[in-house]
Amino acid sequence: MHLSREIIVEGLQRIARPENVITDERVLRESSIDRFRKYEDIHGVYTQPLPAAVVMARSVQQVAEVLGFANEHGINVVPRTGHSATEGGLETAVADSIVLDGSGMNQILAIDTYTMQATCQCGVPLQVLEDRLREQGFTTGHSPQSKPLAQMGGLVATRSIGQFSTLYGGIEDMVVGLEAVFPDGTVTRIKNVPRRAAGPDIRHVVIGNEGALCYITEVTVKLFPYLPQNNTFLGYTLDSMKVGFEVLREVMVSGYRPSVARLYDPTDAAFHFSHFAEDQCVLIFVAEGPAGIAKATAEGIEAIVAGHQECRRVDSTLIATWFADLNWGPEKVAEEREEIKQTNNIGFTTEVSGGWGCINDIYENALRRIVDEIPDITMAGGHSSHSYINGTNMYFVYYYNVVDCKPEEEITKYHTPINKIICEETLRFGGSIVHHHGMGKARAPWVKDEYQSSYYILETLKRAFDPNGIMNKGTIFPK
């Protein structure tokens, strides 16, 4: 049964009070997309169906009631907190959806520096939590580029990862317990314990669900001591990515855990490091933590790199300066919009992962195909930024001029074909098509190829928790 917009809005107003139910058209248009449709947005074109309303949730109870209401009437719900997603995960794929926004639930509930845990509602901006913790000498260790904008609920829902993950891990390593609400209105709380083996780890049903299974309302994360004074920076230039990957591998396999381990190819390096690297790859390490560990890590890495003649050391101040200017702050976002509008040149990223044995093949083949097959490409390159003992990620960066093309056609003409190439080459060599941005709607078409036989587990979760299919249609599971 398909309810009209008016009835949906009335129902929501009864649950959440009228002032929390927004039907202003400009707000609805902005709420129909995320940064995947950056180009359309900048040109004021909105192609996604308008939601019926944006609901500002103020309590878990309200979240449960809204979901229950939607579930009863088969209304699509898009869970949202910071609105910084990049893969279409927040797009309202069907008409008259409900955008359920948790950014008003923004209280830091507890900071326990003895048990080393902090508990937040889903709408706490990571920057706020992190600033509060750093004042006291602690950190979450989580620093995605979106930190100034992203909020805790969304960060967990997307299985996000931060710039210091090689030491601290991804969000999945940081989450202790959480609270999530399911489509039928059931509120579940997973308690805070350091580890347990009392059955499967059910947190992993929630972490990374991208709003396709449930709504995250509260998160507890681990704390770490904040010791920036021991940060040690190492930078090198070299000629080949293949050698770069080998160095990264050797560092990881030898047991060192720098917080940052990055390898830029020449094209991507030119964007950031042209003042010291000309047509060269750049390798960057940051060692942090207690003084002894940071020192030993830096020394160990230096020794490993020294064993590769082709790597030339650069002044550490260059790396320290770059490090201080990393995040995607508001000034950069604003500047970028203007630039895109004027030049019709736009760039995106697609991040994949692969074992050491295949990552270089993924990198070389995907890039070769992009340059060969995609028109109007102005830049195509990438970097590795999250390493593990058994492999690493590859963060493809690409820019193109949008030529003879309406804003609403940009994705079909350029972005999707590029994603297709990257996904195909990654799958071909045995990697994963999504490292940390989330499947969203952008890469959902490849979900079965990504999972193969294990898709059975994923789709059963969906059938079990969201039998009426109301949770974020099109995300992870294509429409």
Add this chain to the structure above:
Amino acid sequence: MRFAAILYGTIGTATQQAQALGGFLREGLIGDLVGETLVFYHDERDRKRLVELSPTRDVRLIKTTARRPDRMVEILTAVARGEGISLFLFAGGSVGTELATRLACRTNGAVLTDALSIEMGPERLLCRKNVYSNHMVGRFELSAHPWCVSIDACWKDGRSPTSLEHQVLSDTDETGGISTTPFEDLELVDPPATGDLAESRFLVVAGNGAGNREGVERIAEAARRMGAGFGVSRPVAMNAWAPMDRLIGVSGTRTAPALCIVVGASGAPALHWGIEKAAFIVAIDLDEQAPIVRNADAAILDDGVAIVEELAEIIAAERKNE
């Protein structure tokens, strides 16, 4: 040593120039100098008012053709050659830059633009100006007379000069025999509108802490009574508590007011970027830990709506008394 301050153009801009020059002469110039104002005008009706605006007692009136800085340079070059003037002072802005630079070239003097302050040394003029995109102040030494100096835009916010008893020393007409102009079909048009928020000198910004639409509206009304512009943070716009065109920050407007009062906004980076150029920031918030409190010049920890309404009353009363 003698100086000449230069005033030119229409009344509107001349008033600003006079305020700037007056303030600079009082507080930005250290040294033993006597001087006069050279007033360039083109409309007879402006003469009296321009004399009244002059920042020095002694005034010389020079009639010239409108919008011909090249002509003014020629006249000033002749003045420089004859009259023993060591320092030519121009108000800030592009005409000031042009006049100072070209005059220095023609007289083999020295030029410094956008001076924050100047000090007379025995042989040289010591000047301070912003460099490195306003991240540092540079100290410069000018040798070679005449010193041709234009002053920084910050002096524009000076108060009106106290009234002087002006004396017109000379009154000449230089409109005859002017060189041909490279300009044809000159037209003055309205500049592209940038919107009131970007231009506003006094702003009140409401954040989520207003609580609801009514709270935001009360803050907007208080802003109006104070004679301030009104903007909002993104959560307020996305709650539809205020129209989107009031949005300040990323994907909204970037502002640079002299005074900015932020009410009930935590001052997250997205908003902060939109107001950080403000000369003076007041934060009113219940949360002592909010970033805005640390990034403000003064802060009040209390309910924003109540404070801002009290403040509006105080300011409105003061304004009435003025």
Add this chain to the structure above:
Amino acid sequence: MRILVCFKVTPDFEALREADWVAGAAHGVETRYVRRIFNCFDESALEMALRLSDTLAGRGVTVGLGALSVGGGEAEPYLKTLYALGYERAARVHSEVNLDFAPAVIASIIAGYVRRVDHSDLVVLGCRSGPGDSGTVPFLVAEKLGWPCLTQVIEVEPLTDDRVRVAWMVDDGLLRVTLRLPCVLAVGNAVVSHLRVPTLTDRLARRNKRIDVFRAADLGVDITGELRRGTCVLAGLEEIHRARQGVIIAGETPREKARDLFDSHLKSMIEKL
């Protein structure tokens, strides 16, 4: 019409940390640790010239664009990019000496290049650039060439082979005028502020185009002599401490606090606003 755009590549000052803003040796701030970018006004000038050329091409008139930068090798990647974008002439003038605070020398070099090498009749450049931010170079060039000059230009349109229609910001509004060449145009906060981006194919096609490198002496400029005779010399740098005070206003009631805020901080400010 023969157009020359002069541009400067500067460190990205906004990428420097608070702590880096200290005066180092030889009156400079250490900027070698940050990336470099086009000076923003010069970038506008470069794009405006391309659009001028496009407009003329649409009328069947080909105007070759030239680009010039003064400095070391740091300008080379940018000159290569300009070739990829269709600039016909790309040159730099090499200087061993730091000319950051020597606008008169820069102007001499540009004028020398125009007179002796390029013979352009429309010189376009940004109205000011860091670190000096003097805004004087366009007028100094105009004086040396004996040409008119407009600054704070926001729009340029070609009219005929020797005339352009220029819009520029003045203190009391926006002026439009038809200007006969030759002239110097200094670009301000133009509507067009970002340079278009060349495709990889364009870069590949023009990667072998040679960038001309001149010495100042080739252009009749004696840098050492001019610096010695310079009439405006940098004597030192001062740091600016802009940290906000964060004074918390106390009081019993909202009225008291508002009153204290007004009396202690806002009164004189409000009078002027």
